[in-house]
Amino acid sequence: MSDTTTSLVAADGTPLKRKLAQSLMRSRARAFGLALPLLAFILVLFVYPIANFLTQAFYDARFATLMPGTTEVLKDWDAVSAPTEEMAAVLVADLVVSKKEKTIGKVATRVNRELSGTRSLFTKTARSAKKMEAPYMEALIKKDKDWGDIEVWQAMKTASRVYTPAYLAAAVDLKMLADGSIVRQDEDRRIHVILFWRTLEISFLVTLFCFMLGYPVAYMLSTLPARTSNLLLILVLLPFWTSLLVRTTAWIAMLQAQGVLNDLFVVFGLAADDDRFSLIYNKTGTLIAMTHILLPFMILPLYSVMKTIPPSYVRAAKSMGATNWTAFWRVYFPQSVPGIGAGALLVFILAIGYYITPALVGGQDGQMISNFIDFHMRKSLNWNLAAAMGLVMLVFVLFMFWIYDRIVGIDNMKLG
Amino acid sequence: MALDETNNAFVRFDRVQKSYDGESLVVKDLNLDIPKGEFLTMLGPSGSGKTTCLMMLAGFETATHGEILLDGVSINNIPPHKRGIGMVFQNYALFPHMTVAENLSFPLEVRNMGKSEREAKVKRALDMVEMGDFGGRRPAQLSGGQQQRIALARALVFEPELVLMDEPLGALDKQLREKMQFEITRLAHNLGITVVYVTHDQTEALTMSDRVAVFNDGVIQQIDAPDVLYEQPKNSFVAQFIGENNTLEGVIEDIKNDVALVKLDNGDVIDAKPVNVSAKGERTRVSIRPERVEFRKDRLKKGAHLLNAEVLEVIYMGDILRTRLNVAGNTEFIVKTRNAPDQTRLTVGEVIEIGWLPEDCRALDA
Numbered sequence: 001m002s003d004t005t006t007s008l009v010a011a012d013g014t015p016l017k018r019k020l021a022q023s024l025m026r027s028r029a030r031a032f033g034l035a036l037p038l039l040a041f042i043l044v045l046f047v048y049p050i051a052n053f054l055t056q057a058f059y060d061a062r063f064a065t066l067m068p069g070t071t072e073v074l075k076d077w078d079a080v081s082a083p084t085e086e087m088a089a090v091l092v093a094d095l096v097v098s099k100k101e102k103t104i105g106k107v108a109t110r111v112n113r114e115l116s117g118t119r120s121l122f123t124k125t126a127r128s129a130k131k132m133e134a135p136y137m138e139a140l141i142k143k144d145k146d147w148g149d150i151e152v153w154q155a156m157k158t159a160s161r162v163y164t165p166a167y168l169a170a171a172v173d174l175k176m177l178a179d180g181s182i183v184r185q186d187e188d189r190r191i192h193v194i195l196f197w198r199t200l201e202i203s204f205l206v207t208l209f210c211f212m213l214g215y216p217v218a219y220m221l222s223t224l225p226a227r228t229s230n231l232l233l234i235l236v237l238l239p240f241w242t243s244l245l246v247r248t249t250a251w252i253a254m255l256q257a258q259g260v261l262n263d264l265f266v267v268f269g270l271a272a273d274d275d276r277f278s279l280i281y282n283k284t285g286t287l288i289a290m291t292h293i294l295l296p297f298m299i300l301p302l303y304s305v306m307k308t309i310p311p312s313y314v315r316a317a318k319s320m321g322a323t324n325w326t327a328f329w330r331v332y333f334p335q336s337v338p339g340i341g342a343g344a345l346l347v348f349i350l351a352i353g354y355y356i357t358p359a360l361v362g363g364q365d366g367q368m369i370s371n372f373i374d375f376h377m378r379k380s381l382n383w384n385l386a387a388a389m390g391l392v393m394l395v396f397v398l399f400m401f402w403i404y405d406r407i408v409g410i411d412n413m414k415l416g
Numbered sequence: 417m418a419l420d421e422t423n424n425a426f427v428r429f430d431r432v433q434k435s436y437d438g439e440s441l442v443v444k445d446l447n448l449d450i451p452k453g454e455f456l457t458m459l460g461p462s463g464s465g466k467t468t469c470l471m472m473l474a475g476f477e478t479a480t481h482g483e484i485l486l487d488g489v490s491i492n493n494i495p496p497h498k499r500g501i502g503m504v505f506q507n508y509a510l511f512p513h514m515t516v517a518e519n520l521s522f523p524l525e526v527r528n529m530g531k532s533e534r535e536a537k538v539k540r541a542l543d544m545v546e547m548g549d550f551g552g553r554r555p556a557q558l559s560g561g562q563q564q565r566i567a568l569a570r571a572l573v574f575e576p577e578l579v580l581m582d583e584p585l586g587a588l589d590k591q592l593r594e595k596m597q598f599e600i601t602r603l604a605h606n607l608g609i610t611v612v613y614v615t616h617d618q619t620e621a622l623t624m625s626d627r628v629a630v631f632n633d634g635v636i637q638q639i640d641a642p643d644v645l646y647e648q649p650k651n652s653f654v655a656q657f658i659g660e661n662n663t664l665e666g667v668i669e670d671i672k673n674d675v676a677l678v679k680l681d682n683g684d685v686i687d688a689k690p691v692n693v694s695a696k697g698e699r700t701r702v703s704i705r706p707e708r709v710e711f712r713k714d715r716l717k718k719g720a721h722l723l724n725a726e727v728l729e730v731i732y733m734g735d736i737l738r739t740r741l742n743v744a745g746n747t748e749f750i751v752k753t754r755n756a757p758d759q760t761r762l763t764v765g766e767v768i769e770i771g772w773l774p775e776d777c778r779a780l781d782a
Contacts, residue, residue, distance in 0.1 A: 310507065310509065312505045312506070312507060313509050315474070315496070315505070315509070316503065316505055316509035316511075316570075317522070318475075318476075318496040319475075319496055319499075319501060319502065319503035319571075320497075320502075320503075320523030320526065320571075320574065321497050321500065321523050321527055321574065322497055322522070322523075322526045323497055323526070324495075326526055327497075335513060
């Protein structure tokens with residue numbers, strides 16, 4: 001008996017399990033083949049570039065490849081004792097090579113990130129490195145007395161690490177010292193954590209406003225007859241068919257000091273003509289515009305969930321003696337929670353990475369983390385720090401997912 | 417059942433009309449009295465207005481005109497949650513996010529009942545429907561029949577005097593449905609509650625009810641006890657809708673001593689009981705139940721009119737034999753005979769003579 005149950009065989013004698021695998025193979029291969037183009041597209045153009053870019057958050061081989069000798073000697077240096085003559089000699093040799101190969105700019109930029117003000121020190125020294133003779137340390141100090149400062153050498157040691165937590169540390173206002181220890185950034189240079197908090201605050205408030213505005217609308221849509229609700233759904237979707245830029249600039253026209261809204265306030269005596277509300281180019285502007293733009297992402301999942309809640313539930317509750325409020329709160333609302341979860345998560349995650357709208361209407365205090373990532377990508381060209389900030393965001397969003405899964409359960413989420 | 421229809425009605429519909437669009441009436445001038453303790457079924461095809469009536473009684477729809485009275489008090493302006501009417505819904509409407517016990521406890525909680533009292537009542541209600549062990553389950557973990565029992569218990573747990581049921585057995589399979597039909601009637605009678613039951617299943621209506629109101633086109637066509645409804649339909653809609661029915665069309669030749677002479681369209685003449693026909697020359701639709709057709713002359717009265725019939729098909733159904741005949745041009749004429757040892761077996765192609773008692777053959781509106 002146990003024989004037959006452990007190894008069933010097909011009619012031709014092959015084990016049943018293998019036979020089954022064979023027969024499923026074809027359909028599996030075909031399904032895979034159908035998904036292959038998209039899979040390749042995503043891997044090549046999405047997953048690989050992002051992964052590659054994100055590695056820059058902790059991988060920076062620029063100094064190590066361009067200044068190989070210096071990297072080697074810095075490795076053995078304890079970062080406390082005075083720099084040796086040998087280190088100076090190797091450095092000068094490396095500088096000569098990098099000058100010839102025109103890579104000194106990159107090296108200078110890299111070290112400058114660790115200790116600002118060192119860029120010109122490197123470019124200047126590299127120009128005359130060829131003529132330098134032993135003792136090299138003296139020659140260097142003669143060229144610029146900064147070479148006698150141990151901080152310069154510590155900065156180089158930090159820059160010479162290939163795998164470095166320095167950028168990730170910088171992304172959260174920490175600083176890595178030459179000996180590898182990590183301390184908080186100087187008080188006046190701590191900007192990222194505040195920015196992360198502000199990004200979270202704005203995202204949270206936008207999600208809350210979207211929920212407060214969207215829930216009643218979604219409820220109304222789900223209870224109306226199909227004809228009317230479809231018509232109204234088009235109005236909800238209409239913004240999707242308009243460019244994000246157009247919508248944001250429309251808000252500028254609405255909210256600016258001489259804009260429509262402020263004019264109305266003045267007309268109705270709610271504001272003095274010379275003391276108008278500042279509704280834009282600040283956090284308020286970012287909140288208003290983002291809430292408007294993200295509202296459909298809240299309404300649609302809510303609507304699709306509410307649509308599936310039969311009216312008989314609330315009726316049953318009322319027939320049992322529940323007031324309108326009790327019927328809503330105890331019977332309807334709990335069943336709309338999957339929609340709230342989906343909508344809130346969608347809006348929150350979209351909001352956390354919002355860029356164009358805060359850039360246009362955010363002014364100073366309405367800027368978000370993505371605006372800083374953009375700054376580092378295009379202005380300061382510190383891609384490593386941009387990648388590090390991106391990575392911190394990504395980890396945070398994944399963490400939010402995890403929290404959501406723990407509290408609500410990811411399979412409880414319905415997008416429609 | 418004492419039917420004092422003038423002033424002792426527990427539920428009364430008084431000239432109730434309902435329109436959804438302001439152009440047509442879904443319920444047209446409904447007058448209905450339901451005495452206390454009665455099991456009344458509203459039966460009708462979909463769109464006949466029966467569910468609308470139930471929803472008006474529950475308070476989920478408002479009457480466009482007329483009054484609905486509960487125990488002598490007009491409830492038109494009383495919101496549903498203050499009516500104290502129990503209700504069982506078509507898809508049970510058990511709250512999926514609560515356990516069975518929580519579902520049952522809900523109507524008691526909103527009545528601010530104490531915890532121990534609630535628990536006692538929930539237990540009693542669960543025992544009543546033989547679901548005592550299922551209090552901790554979620555509705556999704558129950559079978560259709562179990563959900564239906566819980567829905568019933570939930571509608572009864574707060575001891576309403578009136579319980580409405582909107583096609584509660586529609587989603588169950590045949591066997592379970594029959595069992596639940598019995599359970600519901602048993603419970604209703606034991607508890608002495610008044611039940612208004614909506615269904616489109618005529619068997620259900622006949623087996624469960626004290627009285628059945630047949631709805632069509634927003635009007636009660638007939639309201640009577642099941643046997644009266646089946647045996648003495650007042651018009652051809654009721655005759656067609658309740659049970660199986662054979663019809664023959666013709667013209668009234670004469671009405672004498674409560675017997676109408678009907679000349680069928682093929683020229684044959686038969687006797688029938690005039691129901692809602694009155695004048696000579698009026699067109700009529702004659703209705704005969706398949707089990708009241710007789711083809712053994714010894715069982716018929718002398719002088720009864722006989723018709724020739726050709727046997728088209730004999731279907732063996734076990735307990736009965738179902739024979740399809742061609743009678744006066746109607747090729748869908750059915751005769752049902754009990755499968756008894758002495759029963760004559762007919763063969764296809766055979767031409768026989770059939771007849772019936774005049775009172776079994778009702779001349780109705782065409």
